[in-house]
Amino acid sequence: MSDSDGKKTLGVRGGGPRSGNVKQSFSHGRTKNVVVETKRKRVVVPKPGAANKGSGTAGSASGDPRRQKAGTTDTEMARRLKALQAAKAREADEIAEREANEKARAEERERRRAEIEAKEREEREREERARQKAEEEERKRLEAEAEANRAKDGDSGSRAKADSAPARAGAATAPREDAPARRNDRGGDRGREQPQRPARGKGRGGDDNRRSGKLTLNQALSGAEGGRQKSVAAMRRKQERARQKAMGGSVEREKIVRDVQLPEAIVVSELANRMAERVGAVVKALMQMDMMVTQNQTIDADTAELIIEEFGHNVVRVSASDVEHVIQQIVDDEKDLQPRPPVITIMGHVDHGKTSLLDAIRSTKVVSGEAGGITQHIGAYQVQTDSGSILTFLDTPGHAAFTSMRSRGAQVTDIVVLVVAADDAVMPQTVEAINHAKAAKVPMIVAINKIDKPEANAQKVRTDLLQHEVVVEAMSGEVQDVEVSAVSGQGLDELLEAIALQAELLELKANPDRAAQGAVIEAQLDVGRGPVATVLVQTGTLKQGDIFVVGEQWGKVRAMENDKGERVKEAGPSVPVEVLGLNGTPEAGDVLNVVDTEAQAREIAEYRESASKEKRAAAGAATTLEQLMAKAKEDKNVAELPILVKADVQGSAEAIVQAMEKIGNDEVRVRVLHSGVGAITESDIGLAEASGAPVFGFNVRANTPARNSANQKGVEIRYYSVIYDLVDDVKAAASGLLGAEVRENFIGYAEIKEVFKVSGGVGKVAGCLVTEGIARRSAGVRLLRDNVVIHEGTLKTLKRFKDEVSEVQSGQECGMAFENYEDIRQGDVIEIFEREEIERTLA
The missing domain is CATH 3.40.50.300 (P-loop containing nucleotide triphosphate hydrolases)
Structure with a gap:
C-alpha cells in the first residue's frame, strides 16, 4: 500500500483507517520511520426490524458467529484505547515530575553559585582591607620615621604637626575600612560592586578554574605539566585594558610611524616585519589591490611603496648595494693611533x-x-x-x-x-x-x-x-x-x-680600539676544523666571538691560532692569525670586516655572491653572434684536455689553474673543468667520469668512497706535492693530443715508356724506366703530367720482367700498375716518396 503523498505504508487488517509512525529496524543498526495505516474490520449493524423478522429463524443474532466476533472486537478496542490513555497520562506525569526536579536542581545550583560568589567577594574584601591596613601602617611608620628625623633637627612645631598627622590620617581612613561591609549590609549600590564580580567565564572558580565542568584528560595532562603560561607582556596588556576600562572606556593606542627601508624587491613577510604589522593584514591589503600573493612571495618596490603608505609609514628607498654601508670606513683620530709592527x-x-x-x-x-x-x-x-x-x-x-x-x-x-x-x-x-x-x-x-x-x-x-x-x-x-x-x-x-x-x-700606526679589518693571506678547507683562513689584521682588534664578513663568506670567530699554533683570544694590528668559524672558504686576498650582527653579515655575503654570479653571467653573455660562431669554428679545430684540480689551499689551486691556462697552442689546450679546496670527493669523480677527465690532487687525497668510485668508473687520480711535476705531466699529456708532424722524403722518379693493356682483370700497366733513386712498392706515388699532379695513390703491382719485386733500382726497367686508376699515358712521370711521422711536443 502507499499513501497519497507517495510514502510507503504498511497495511494492517481492521476496520476504518487509522494512521501513525512506526520505527522500522534493519541490520547494522540502521532504522527507518514508516507510516502505518491500521484498517478496522467492517462491522455489520442490523437494520431496525431485522431482529423481528428473523426471530423465529435459524439466523438470529445469538446464533450468528460473525456478530459475536464483531462485538468482541469492539470491546477489545475500547480496552486498548483506555490503556493508551492511561499510558499517556503516566507519561505526562513523569514529564512534569522531571521538569520539577530539573527546576529544583537549577535553583540549587544557582543558590550554591551565589553562595560561592558571596564567599569569594567577602574574601576579596577582606584581603583588600588587610592590604589597605598594611599600606596605612607602612605609611604611618614612614611618617613617624620622617617626624623623628625632623624632631632630631629640633623643630618643635613640626613635631606637633607630626603628632596630629597620624590622628587625622587614622580618622580619615577609619571609615574606609568598614565601608564595603556597610554597603553590603544595607544593600549598597550594586552598580559600584559590579566591577568586583568575577567574569562569567572565570567566576565559577576564579583563576583556579574551580567548578569549570568535567575534567578532561587533556586538561589533566596540561595541568600536570604546568600548562601554557601567559607572557609578562600579555599580563601587562591585560592590566592596562582593565585600568582603561575602569577609567571609563578604552584609549586607542597611538600608532608608531616607522621609516621602512625598501629595496628594489622584497618578500611580503619581510615587508610586514619592517613595518611591524601583521603579515595577514599586509596580504589582505595586497589582495584588495588584486594581487593574490602569499607571505613568501616577492613584490616589486613600487607595489611595496603603496602598501607602506597605506599603513601610514614612511618609505626610504635603498638599493641592494646599500647593505654594505654597515661596513663603515672609520677615519681614525690621530690621538687614537698607536705604533704597530711593520x-x-x-x-x-x-x-x-x-x-x-x-x-x-x-x-x-x-x-x-x-x-x-x-x-x-x-x-x-x-x-x-x-x-x-x-x-x-x-x-x-x-x-x-x-x-x-x-x-x-x-x-x-x-x-x-x-x-x-x-x-x-x-x-x-x-x-x-x-x-x-x-x-x-x-x-x-x-x-x-x-x-x-x-x-x-x-x-x-x-x-x-x-x-x-x-x-x-x-x-x-x-x-x-x-x-x-x-x-x-x-x-x-x-x-x-x-x-x-x-x-x-x-x-706605522693603527687604532687597536675599533672593529677589526684585515686581509686573507691564505685560505684552506681543513678536514677536522672546517674552513680556515690565515688573516693579517691591518687595523682594530679581532676578538673571539666577533661576527665578520669576508668576501662572499661570513662567520663568527670560533677560535684563533697564532703562527706558533697557540690559541689566542684577540689579535691586534699587524698580527697574523688563523681564524676558525667561517661558513665557507674565502678567496685569498679578500678583505675581512667585523660587523654587528649575523643578519648583517649574512645579507652582505648573499649580496656579494649574487653580484659575483651576475658579473660572471654578464661576462659570459657579452659576446655577439658572430663572435660565438667564430669561437665555435675555432674550438672545432682545437683539441682539449679536460682536467679536475683539487688543492689543499686556495692559493695553490689558483696558481695551478693559472699555470694550466698557459699550457697549449693553436691546436691543443688544457681546460680546467673544476678547481677547489679540500679532499677529492665522490662528486668530483662523477664529474670527471662524465667529462672523461683525470683528477689531479695537490697535497690532498681522495676519500674512501671517491677511491672506490674511481676504481669502478675507471677515473684516473694522480697525486702531486710539487707543482713542477704536475705542470710537466699535464704538458706531456697535452702534447699527446698534438697531431704528429708528417714529412715526405722523395726516394725516386720513373718515366712511363709504354702503356700495356693486360687482360685478366689487371688493367693498364705502365712500362717504366727508373730515372732517379729507387722505386718501392710500399711507398706512395704521384702521377705527373706536364709537371702537374693528376693523381696520388699507391702501387697495385711492381714487376720486373714477370716477377713481383719489392723495389727497383735506378736505371732499371719495370712494370707498374696503380690502385684504382688507369688514366696513364706515355711520357708521364711517376714521383715516388715515403712519409715519416715526427712526434711533437709543447714548448
Missing part, C-alpha cells in the same frame, strides 16, 4: 734562499716542511728582534706559478725585502717581484744572499738591478742593500737594523 714581505726568484733567510731569522726549519724544498703557500710569522721590536714577515713563493700570490703579498705589506742570490744575479721572478713592489708603492730593501759562496758576485747584482731602476745605496741610490748569508748568519743583524730603520721612517 709587515715585511720576502720576495725573490725561486731557490734564491728566501725561506732559508727567514729560517735563519726565526731560528727554525720551515723549509724542511715544504715539498721539494720550495715554498708553495704564503707563510705569515712574527719575529722578535734582540732590541725587543716585533716584525711580521710574509714569506711568498718565488715560482712563476705563484705570481698572483706574490701580488697579494705586496698589497698588504709595508716593506719588501728583495732576496737576490749573489751567484745567480737578477732572474725573471726577481723582475716580477720588483714590479709588484713598485705597483704597491712600498719601500724596498735588497738582501744579497749566498754571499758566502766562492762564486758570489754582489757587485754584479747591484749592476743588474740598475737595469730595472733599482739603485742601491752603494750605487748612490736610496734603496738599502745588505749582504747576507742564510747559512752562516752573516749580515742578519744588519738586515734587521735596516728593516727597523725603514719602519721608523714610515711611522
Whole structure:
C-alpha cells in the first residue's frame, strides 16, 4: 500500500483507517520511520426490524458467529484505547515530575553559585582591607620615621604637626575600612560592586578554574605539566585594558610611524616585519589591490611603496648595494693611533734562499716542511728582534706559478725585502717581484744572499738591478742593500737594523680600539676544523666571538691560532692569525670586516655572491653572434684536455689553474673543468667520469668512497706535492693530443715508356724506366703530367720482367700498375716518396 503523498505504508487488517509512525529496524543498526495505516474490520449493524423478522429463524443474532466476533472486537478496542490513555497520562506525569526536579536542581545550583560568589567577594574584601591596613601602617611608620628625623633637627612645631598627622590620617581612613561591609549590609549600590564580580567565564572558580565542568584528560595532562603560561607582556596588556576600562572606556593606542627601508624587491613577510604589522593584514591589503600573493612571495618596490603608505609609514628607498654601508670606513683620530709592527714581505726568484733567510731569522726549519724544498703557500710569522721590536714577515713563493700570490703579498705589506742570490744575479721572478713592489708603492730593501759562496758576485747584482731602476745605496741610490748569508748568519743583524730603520721612517700606526679589518693571506678547507683562513689584521682588534664578513663568506670567530699554533683570544694590528668559524672558504686576498650582527653579515655575503654570479653571467653573455660562431669554428679545430684540480689551499689551486691556462697552442689546450679546496670527493669523480677527465690532487687525497668510485668508473687520480711535476705531466699529456708532424722524403722518379693493356682483370700497366733513386712498392706515388699532379695513390703491382719485386733500382726497367686508376699515358712521370711521422711536443 502507499499513501497519497507517495510514502510507503504498511497495511494492517481492521476496520476504518487509522494512521501513525512506526520505527522500522534493519541490520547494522540502521532504522527507518514508516507510516502505518491500521484498517478496522467492517462491522455489520442490523437494520431496525431485522431482529423481528428473523426471530423465529435459524439466523438470529445469538446464533450468528460473525456478530459475536464483531462485538468482541469492539470491546477489545475500547480496552486498548483506555490503556493508551492511561499510558499517556503516566507519561505526562513523569514529564512534569522531571521538569520539577530539573527546576529544583537549577535553583540549587544557582543558590550554591551565589553562595560561592558571596564567599569569594567577602574574601576579596577582606584581603583588600588587610592590604589597605598594611599600606596605612607602612605609611604611618614612614611618617613617624620622617617626624623623628625632623624632631632630631629640633623643630618643635613640626613635631606637633607630626603628632596630629597620624590622628587625622587614622580618622580619615577609619571609615574606609568598614565601608564595603556597610554597603553590603544595607544593600549598597550594586552598580559600584559590579566591577568586583568575577567574569562569567572565570567566576565559577576564579583563576583556579574551580567548578569549570568535567575534567578532561587533556586538561589533566596540561595541568600536570604546568600548562601554557601567559607572557609578562600579555599580563601587562591585560592590566592596562582593565585600568582603561575602569577609567571609563578604552584609549586607542597611538600608532608608531616607522621609516621602512625598501629595496628594489622584497618578500611580503619581510615587508610586514619592517613595518611591524601583521603579515595577514599586509596580504589582505595586497589582495584588495588584486594581487593574490602569499607571505613568501616577492613584490616589486613600487607595489611595496603603496602598501607602506597605506599603513601610514614612511618609505626610504635603498638599493641592494646599500647593505654594505654597515661596513663603515672609520677615519681614525690621530690621538687614537698607536705604533704597530711593520709587515715585511720576502720576495725573490725561486731557490734564491728566501725561506732559508727567514729560517735563519726565526731560528727554525720551515723549509724542511715544504715539498721539494720550495715554498708553495704564503707563510705569515712574527719575529722578535734582540732590541725587543716585533716584525711580521710574509714569506711568498718565488715560482712563476705563484705570481698572483706574490701580488697579494705586496698589497698588504709595508716593506719588501728583495732576496737576490749573489751567484745567480737578477732572474725573471726577481723582475716580477720588483714590479709588484713598485705597483704597491712600498719601500724596498735588497738582501744579497749566498754571499758566502766562492762564486758570489754582489757587485754584479747591484749592476743588474740598475737595469730595472733599482739603485742601491752603494750605487748612490736610496734603496738599502745588505749582504747576507742564510747559512752562516752573516749580515742578519744588519738586515734587521735596516728593516727597523725603514719602519721608523714610515711611522706605522693603527687604532687597536675599533672593529677589526684585515686581509686573507691564505685560505684552506681543513678536514677536522672546517674552513680556515690565515688573516693579517691591518687595523682594530679581532676578538673571539666577533661576527665578520669576508668576501662572499661570513662567520663568527670560533677560535684563533697564532703562527706558533697557540690559541689566542684577540689579535691586534699587524698580527697574523688563523681564524676558525667561517661558513665557507674565502678567496685569498679578500678583505675581512667585523660587523654587528649575523643578519648583517649574512645579507652582505648573499649580496656579494649574487653580484659575483651576475658579473660572471654578464661576462659570459657579452659576446655577439658572430663572435660565438667564430669561437665555435675555432674550438672545432682545437683539441682539449679536460682536467679536475683539487688543492689543499686556495692559493695553490689558483696558481695551478693559472699555470694550466698557459699550457697549449693553436691546436691543443688544457681546460680546467673544476678547481677547489679540500679532499677529492665522490662528486668530483662523477664529474670527471662524465667529462672523461683525470683528477689531479695537490697535497690532498681522495676519500674512501671517491677511491672506490674511481676504481669502478675507471677515473684516473694522480697525486702531486710539487707543482713542477704536475705542470710537466699535464704538458706531456697535452702534447699527446698534438697531431704528429708528417714529412715526405722523395726516394725516386720513373718515366712511363709504354702503356700495356693486360687482360685478366689487371688493367693498364705502365712500362717504366727508373730515372732517379729507387722505386718501392710500399711507398706512395704521384702521377705527373706536364709537371702537374693528376693523381696520388699507391702501387697495385711492381714487376720486373714477370716477377713481383719489392723495389727497383735506378736505371732499371719495370712494370707498374696503380690502385684504382688507369688514366696513364706515355711520357708521364711517376714521383715516388715515403712519409715519416715526427712526434711533437709543447714548448
